[in-house]
Amino acid sequence: MRKNRALGVAAALALAVVAGGGWTAQADSAPEGKPKGHGKIYGYEVVSLPNENVGNFERRTVWCPKGKKVLGGGAEARGEGAELVGSFPTDNHRGWIGLGNQDEFDSVGISVFAICAYTR
Template sequence: MRGKKALGAGALVLALMSGVGWAQAADSKAPAEPQAAPAAPAAIDGYQLVRLPNQNVPNFQRRVAYCPPGKVAISGGAEAQGSDAILVGSFPTDDGRGWIGLGRQNRFGDVGVSVYVICANR
């Protein structure tokens, strides 16, 4: 390996024991291996979960959970409940302020639908 310095076994063991991973010589022309950042929980400003509890609605009728004023939807989900229930859709509103859920049942004219939206400050 021309122009590269190999690490000795001691340096490799030290690097592995310290959790740093592979290291390179300073004069190496190859890019350095990416280092993992310490794991820390991500803080989301104004995090809030809004839940529309289960309610029976006609098949394919949309249920919408909205974020409070000043907040936007960053994620969400929905659940269809009932015998033979199928979740047909789960997606954000066009304006980004809420989450839509809709479902259906094969043998019945209505279905139970719950909707969840995760909100954060703008």
């Protein structure tokens, strides 16, 4: 039997629901003399890379469309004894990375998901 392990997907979906509801955040700081404004998140979408076998510990990255930033994401490792060993944003906050391992095999199936949106 093949085991599926997914991390971060529930948190990503919860964030999508919050973002879709018109969630706003108070700015931490503003230039002196200017009032603080509200940040907006809009145009959110979930982008994904479907399952593909890659070498153990090989990173798969899904990118947000141009102009959008990643708000969250997740990854899934598929295969007998597959383990998800990493699921995190890219350094530039424009995508999400997933990687995994399958001890008795040279490759592992990895899917990657990202929640992307415009922010102001």
